[in-house]
Amino acid sequence: xxxxxxxxxxxxxxxxxxxxxxxxxxxxxxxxxxxxxxxxxxxxxxxxxxxxxxxxxxxxxxxxxxxxxxxxxxxxxxxxxxxxxxxxxxxxxxxxxxxxxxxxxxxxxxxxxxxxxxxxxxxxxxxxxxxxxxxxxxxxxxxxxxxxxxxxxxxxxxxxxxxxxxxxxxxxxxxxxxxxxxxxxxxxxxxxxxxxxxxxxxxx
Numbered sequence: 001x002x003x004x005x006x007x008x009x010x011x012x013x014x015x016x017x018x019x020x021x022x023x024x025x026x027x028x029x030x031x032x033x034x035x036x037x038x039x040x041x042x043x044x045x046x047x048x049x050x051x052x053x054x055x056x057x058x059x060x061x062x063x064x065x066x067x068x069x070x071x072x073x074x075x076x077x078x079x080x081x082x083x084x085x086x087x088x089x090x091x092x093x094x095x096x097x098x099x100x101x102x103x104x105x106x107x108x109x110x111x112x113x114x115x116x117x118x119x120x121x122x123x124x125x126x127x128x129x130x131x132x133x134x135x136x137x138x139x140x141x142x143x144x145x146x147x148x149x150x151x152x153x154x155x156x157x158x159x160x161x162x163x164x165x166x167x168x169x170x171x172x173x174x175x176x177x178x179x180x181x182x183x184x185x186x187x188x189x190x191x192x193x194x195x196x197x198x199x200x201x202x203x204x
């Protein structure tokens with residue numbers, strides 16, 4: 001028969017297994033919100049970087065951003081097992097959406113940043129016509145505490161829409177002084193260089 005110590009070990013084994021299981025589930029559930037928040041922050045940072053390089057590139061949204069979004073969400077579907085292990089969340093929809101948004105932002109950033117930073121050093125000038133001058137009203141923000149952001153004072157942001165000879169159009173952000181220096185229908189020379197993927201980028 002079993003001695004006392006062996007019986008004690010045998011009786012305590014189910015308790016230990018249950019305890020470890022509960023600890024794993026607790027760690028898993030506590031990890032999920034942190035991973036989601038980190039994913040959102042990283043997605044916003046990458047999307048902001050992609051928006052910057054998009055603003056410096058003569059390319060349309062359908063030709064640049066849309067394929068990256070399709071690629072990101074397609075990759076998210078095939079990586080659903082990885083996202084579940086990393087996030088600790090069992091929800092397929094949550095993992096798919098968060099990871100799809102992150103991968104889409106990453107793809108956009110890498111594509112546009114690579115095209116802008118890697119390419120020909122040679123520049124050329126193209127003539128463009130000022131199609132319109134317009135402004136948008138935006139609001140400054142300031143943080144109130146750790147979790148809240150309050151909308152501040154409104155301010156104007158100025159843009160100039162340019163039309164190139166091949167039909168391409170591009171909105172360029174201007175300062176207040178530059179906004180007043182241009183007129184609709186004016187022809188101006190824009191300095192461009194060619195990116196590694198053949199997409200022209202603004203050199204100045």
